[in-house]
């Protein structure tokens with residue numbers, strides 16, 4: 001098995017179907033998709049159901065019920081750590097329920113790693129689109145992949161990386177876990193994971209847009225910055241910032257980029 005896609009999902013009925021369709025319509029077929037659903041509402045489950053008959057999809061649903069439980073640990077980090085243990089691919093890549101893969105993303109990124117045995121982690125350019133309640137795009141930001149970097153946190157997106165499975169034991173040895181489940185990083189879970197990776201390896205660029213990330217009014221990111229905090233956000237501890245992560249990483253590695 002070449003690639004394991006680790007996808008997290010929670011209550012995004014208007015996006016999760018599009019995200020799944022784009023992941024399953026890849027030009028490269030040698031992959032499994034671990035769909036980790038955090039006990040979504042009935043509407044979201046209805047959207048997901050038809051995809052479960054695809055033999056490449058492996059579906060897991062958590063038993064999380066209370067908001068207290070949701071706030072105790074960074075839920076997507078918990079789900080990803082479980083999925084890593086279940087996964088079988090030579091390469092690991094990540095997907096959220098509000099991100100659309102380019103059709104040749106898996107092919108391009110896995111070829112990149114196939115051709116460069118010394119590269120452990122590749123990242124692509126990506127586009128972030130902010131959408132309003134009607135699904136209208138109100139702002140677009142491109143994140144270009146231009147250089148080899150030891151400063152990926154808050155620059156590279158969750159859904160824009162692929163890494164070798166073989167690096168994971170060393171991450172575990174060094175940090176005691178793969179992704180960090182500490183809820184002070186709920187907003188920056190991907191950046192926190194990259195903070196770990198970058199202490200060990202740089203990220204190598206594939207300068208093409210290979211995923212489209214949608215920030216909706218229900219995404220955690222929007223909720224944290226909005227005036228009316230949701231019930232979940234109000235239960236979280238004070239959140240670490242990009243600046244803190246990046247400054248500590250620069251101090252640890254001696255790299256500014």
Ligand code: TYD
Pocket residue numbers: 007008009010037038070075076079095096097098187218219220221222232
């Ligand atoms: P998302 O709301 O998309 O946050 P962001 O603003 O950072 O994009 O959530 C990120 C991922 O976390 C998404 O795939 C859904 C998942 N998630 C859970 O698995 N459980 C939860 O309780 C929450 C709130 C999110």
Ligand code: MG
Pocket residue numbers: 096098214215219220
């Ligand atoms: Mg999101």
